[in-house]
Amino acid sequence: MAEQRKPRGPVDRTVPPGDNRERLVCGDCGYIVYDNPKIVVGSVVRHRGRYLLCRRAIEPRIGFWTLPAGYMELNETTEAGALREAWEEAQARIEIEGLLAIYNIPRLSQVQLIYRARLLDEAIAPGPESREVGLFSWDDIPWNEIAFPSVNWSLDADRTLGDGVPFRPVTNPPGNVGNLTQGGL
């Protein structure tokens, strides 16, 4: 919990004392780089019956269409991360309406939190990681050029939910984000 931020020397794979799995450990200072699953945050963004998609300008799956989504950064919340990704990839200002789905991709050690959101402003534009952005009606979605299976799953989940209300998970009590005096679990 009181991890240092940086190994000082060469690191190697070994089982630290008291642990039961191999970790990356610095030979000089004993710093342990825990290689943990990564969180992807993103959203199905709707606007007047159409869906916001971004055509990827980067690998993997360059040229294919995806949702505005990406890896969470340090020191942000999941919802803030989804807002940031919509801005970075599509210059889109969005409002999150609720949680649509949680996908697990254990092969990639990835957990995806996908929100349903609405577009606040039609002025969208490709960010540095997108070649093109667009709003598509369901039938016009480029189904043959979708980047990842979870994009299909997310769109299907949104379609299934339809006019339903997405889940608003219980979250931190008011006033308890970012100013805790004790650690987490």
Added chain:
Amino acid sequence: MAEQRKPRGPVDRTVPPGDNRERLVCGDCGYIVYDNPKIVVGSVVRHRGRYLLCRRAIEPRIGFWTLPAGYMELNETTEAGALREAWEEAQARIEIEGLLAIYNIPRLSQVQLIYRARLLDEAIAPGPESREVGLFSWDDIPWNEIAFPSVNWSLDADRTLGDGVPFRPVTNPPGNVGNLTQGGL
């Protein structure tokens, strides 16, 4: 996405090409250690109106009581991680009933997915990270010796939900865990 698993030389903080934030980068091979938020998975485990708690045998907050919860490991799903933690910390076999809460601790770059679960077997025992485990009625919970605020929040969330049904988030379509041929988002 096609990350190597190990830096070969000394690492330093720098902004990689095409990125907009400092990362840990190996000076020899260019390996980038993305320092991402960590996922904590855990559960409020109930058994005949009592709650399973574990007294911590490790820092931080050694000697204080917590839920069975901890960092997700690579190549597991969130629910599998919660089952593993219950086993490792309390030798408890549990069944997950649904998602109780999502807590964000941005100061620690932590996202906590807390499930509601029921105990399948009364045979519980402290694992290596617990000094003691116990089943407590609400009034007997050692409220003055709780390890972390999110333990209180989780117990409160469970109490508030009461006889309600916890959320079962939409998740991967059947047959689509761990055998995907394409990457995630």
